[in-house]
Amino acid sequence: MFTIIIKENTQEMAVAAFEVLREVLDKKPNAVLGLATGSSPIGLYRKMIEDHKQTGRSYKDVVTFNLDEYVHIERNHPQSYYTFMKEHLFDHIDIDLANVHIPNGNAADFDIEVKRYEDELNKFHVDLQVMGIGSNGHIGFNEPGTPFTALTHVEALKESTRNDNARFFASIDDVPTHAVTMGIASIMKAKKILLLASTSYKAKAIAAMIHGPITENCPASILANHPDVVVIVDKAAASLIADEKY
Ligand code: GLP
Numbered sequence: 001m002f003t004i005i006i007k008e009n010t011q012e013m014a015v016a017a018f019e020v021l022r023e024v025l026d027k028k029p030n031a032v033l034g035l036a037t038g039s040s041p042i043g044l045y046r047k048m049i050e051d052h053k054q055t056g057r058s059y060k061d062v063v064t065f066n067l068d069e070y071v072h073i074e075r076n077h078p079q080s081y082y083t084f085m086k087e088h089l090f091d092h093i094d095i096d097l098a099n100v101h102i103p104n105g106n107a108a109d110f111d112i113e114v115k116r117y118e119d120e121l122n123k124f125h126v127d128l129q130v131m132g133i134g135s136n137g138h139i140g141f142n143e144p145g146t147p148f149t150a151l152t153h154v155e156a157l158k159e160s161t162r163n164d165n166a167r168f169f170a171s172i173d174d175v176p177t178h179a180v181t182m183g184i185a186s187i188m189k190a191k192k193i194l195l196l197a198s199t200s201y202k203a204k205a206i207a208a209m210i211h212g213p214i215t216e217n218c219p220a221s222i223l224a225n226h227p228d229v230v231v232i233v234d235k236a237a238a239s240l241i242a243d244e245k246y
Contacts, residue, residue, distance in 0.1 A: 014043025034129030137218035150183030
């Protein structure tokens with residue numbers, strides 16, 4: 001079930017997103033958080049840091065699981081999702097890095113790595129999964145066509161996704177071709193999901209997710225079957241959502 005919140009801009013989106021997170025953390029200081037990379041959650045991470053500095057809220061008992069990581073990328077590579085999380089969040093709060101889980105993009109054996117990650121995830125129950133959405137409707141790195149039953153696996157990235165992410169690399173040739181990602185079935189186990197999207201570039205994906213049909217061609221459309229999904233969008237990303245529905 002979707003709860004849709006439409007905001008004027010990304011600053012207001014971040015405030016609303018932090019409200020959702022705060023409710024979870026107030027009830028459970030040792031919450032299990034699913035985290036994401038990309039530009040969409042950055043405002044929320046800023047709010048978390050701000051709140052940590054101002055109120056002293058502690059993250060030392062929080063456990064985190066990131067959605068995905070590029071394959072064949074060193075952990076300390078500037079564009080690894082590990083580096084992204086350190087720079088945008090972990091280095092600025094008191095999280096215990098022992099409680100942080102991010103797939104190993106440099107594993108010697110990815111069959112072992114995907115099983116290890118899913119097994120680790122299954123020892124916990126994610127209270128809140130934060131995520132963005134790809135312009136083609138992908139969630140995590142589950143590209144169109146990925147079975148809804150998928151668990152953590154290695155995904156070949158679509159050219160459109162590689163193009164979208166090329167802005168972070170020196171050239172398109174440097175963008176990894178594969179990623180380890182939590183599967184759609186792994187994501188659906190979260191108790192609550194918070195999906196953030198802004199700009200008109202995401203409008204089609206948001207409309208396809210909300211209006212359906214539920215199809216593997218739009219991975220995010222499966223979220224209609226989840227009991228608690230909060231979608232926070234700006235007006236541009238919401239521009240193709242039919243008004244009469246919300
Ligand atoms: C990447 C990530 C996704 C993210 C998407 C959108 O592909 N793997 O998890 O949702 O980018 O990114 P952005 O928020 O920068 O638009």
